[in-house]
Amino acid sequence: MREGTLSDYEFDGSGRIVAFTTVHRGISGFDSPYALAVVSLDAGPSFIGQLHDWQGQDLEIGQRVELVIAPIKRDAAGNEIIGPKFHPIRQ
Amino acid sequence: MSEVFVVGAGMTNFGPQPAIEVHELARLAVWEAIQSSGVDPRGVEAAFAGHAYQGQCFAQKALMKIGVSGIPMVNVENACASGSTALYSAHSLVASGQADIVVALGAEKLTRPGGGFLPIVTDDLESSMGRVMPSAFAMMAQMHRKNYGTTLEQMAMVAVKNRRNGALNPRCHFKDEITIADVLASPSIADPLTRLSCCPISDGAAAVILAGDRVARQLTAKPISIRSCVLVSGTRTPYGVVDDKSEMSTRAARLAYEKSGIPPEDVDVCELHDPFTIAELIHYEDLGFCRQGESGKFIEAGHANIDGKVAVSPSGGLMSKGHPLGATGIAQICEIFWQLRGEAGPRQVRGAKVGLAHTVGGGVTKLEAGACGLTILTV
Numbered sequence A: 001m002r003e004g005t006l007s008d009y010e011f012d013g014s015g016r017i018v019a020f021t022t023v024h025r026g027i028s029g030f031d032s033p034y035a036l037a038v039v040s041l042d043a044g045p046s047f048i049g050q051l052h053d054w055q056g057q058d059l060e061i062g063q064r065v066e067l068v069i070a071p072i073k074r075d076a077a078g079n080e081i082i083g084p085k086f087h088p089i090r091q
Numbered sequence B: 001m002s003e004v005f006v007v008g009a010g011m012t013n014f015g016p017q018p019a020i021e022v023h024e025l026a027r028l029a030v031w032e033a034i035q036s037s038g039v040d041p042r043g044v045e046a047a048f049a050g051h052a053y054q055g056q057c058f059a060q061k062a063l064m065k066i067g068v069s070g071i072p073m074v075n076v077e078n079a080c081a082s083g084s085t086a087l088y089s090a091h092s093l094v095a096s097g098q099a100d101i102v103v104a105l106g107a108e109k110l111t112r113p114g115g116g117f118l119p120i121v122t123d124d125l126e127s128s129m130g131r132v133m134p135s136a137f138a139m140m141a142q143m144h145r146k147n148y149g150t151t152l153e154q155m156a157m158v159a160v161k162n163r164r165n166g167a168l169n170p171r172c173h174f175k176d177e178i179t180i181a182d183v184l185a186s187p188s189i190a191d192p193l194t195r196l197s198c199c200p201i202s203d204g205a206a207a208v209i210l211a212g213d214r215v216a217r218q219l220t221a222k223p224i225s226i227r228s229c230v231l232v233s234g235t236r237t238p239y240g241v242v243d244d245k246s247e248m249s250t251r252a253a254r255l256a257y258e259k260s261g262i263p264p265e266d267v268d269v270c271e272l273h274d275p276f277t278i279a280e281l282i283h284y285e286d287l288g289f290c291r292q293g294e295s296g297k298f299i300e301a302g303h304a305n306i307d308g309k310v311a312v313s314p315s316g317g318l319m320s321k322g323h324p325l326g327a328t329g330i331a332q333i334c335e336i337f338w339q340l341r342g343e344a345g346p347r348q349v350r351g352a353k354v355g356l357a358h359t360v361g362g363g364v365t366k367l368e369a370g371a372c373g374l375t376i377l378t379v
Helices: B022-037 B058-066 B082-095 B133-148 B152-166 B180-185 B247-260 B277-286 B295-300 B317-321 B325-340
Strands: A014-023 A034-041 A046-051 A064-074 A080-088 B004-011 B046-050 B073-076 B101-109 B188-190 B203-212 B224-233 B269-271 B354-361 B371-378
Touching (some): A014 A046, A014 B133, A014 B188, A034 B133, B004 B325, B022 B101, B046 B082, B046 B325, B058 B101, B082 B224, B082 B325, B082 B354, B101 B325, B152 B295, B224 B247, B224 B325, B247 B277, B247 B371, B277 B295, B277 B317, B325 B354
Parallel strands (some): A046 A080, B046 B073, B046 B101
Antiparallel strands (some): A014 A034, A014 A064, A034 A046, A064 A080, B004 B203, B004 B224, B101 B203, B224 B371
């Protein structure tokens, strides 16, 4: 890649679920159950991330989501680590 | 180029082996392979060992136990395809005429107090978001269900079939049969995959002896010919891609069929990478055993049974035998070797003449997976 060809690009973080799963047996640092999804962003790229505030909702492929910043896991000391997650938009 | 043959095979029982140290597991497998081949250990010219987590200089530590030292020994890692990568490397050395007798081995000791998943790869972006291996396959399953109407029952049939086969194989981790209802009712790991939809975490080792055409027929009346031995890596994809098929397996299969001149219809017995039930279904399609989207119907019709069109994982597969990462790819070759020689006992595929072994390894962000090994063997 040539130097100076990258630039900032701001997108609104909305997209739709391409595939998802609820993980019941997680790993150290992740509170189970959590929902993980592949999201195809309206801006083009795809992203794998957790869903936020998803419990009690009927998740389905094609469902619209929006990007939020929220806790995704805990470090060894038990502190929450925040990162990108996707919030299902209620129809 | 020399034709390359398998002339001996050995493996330990798979499953928890708390009392046996991992290099000792490897020694047991290598010694069985050596004995079955009739090769003098002093005649071994090189060795390749595959493992993912077992530390430095593995082959040297294992082989010195049978008095083999000083020769070139190479230790390779490609996650779940580590064993297949050792085989590929050993095959290359013999095929190129640089050695006539080479050992390929694989071993892994994964069980530990407390159990749990394999260690997560902390420097991998998707893993850091919570993408554990079962969740990746769970999402593939959701897509396959959505796109082709594949049912939970059809997915469960993979576990039922492989446990039924495994009940005939005393070397398996699991030795009992299960039903579709058992699979569906077992605890959810990553929806829709239940505990019985996943392979267990196991210890074990396996080894094969490869020989070139100058010596193979002097060693045994029944050498098994390696017609093609292929290794490919995942190609770069955009971030965050999950598919309902394995491009890498499709590519490896096409290459192996092309090199061997053997089409998928001719495969009698296949040892296939089935860490999760959905993986086996998807790979039927990738390997050309059925058309895209038809794998659910394929297993439902019994085509993958020991007496079906292509016997898939008569050994019990990863699902039943267990999946000690480095050992898996070599254990597959052991099973194909025994099947093609007619030595597989109660799980023998009648009249098997063409065998195929397939593994996929490694979860890497921006790649479908790390590596895929695919080998076609004939009598």
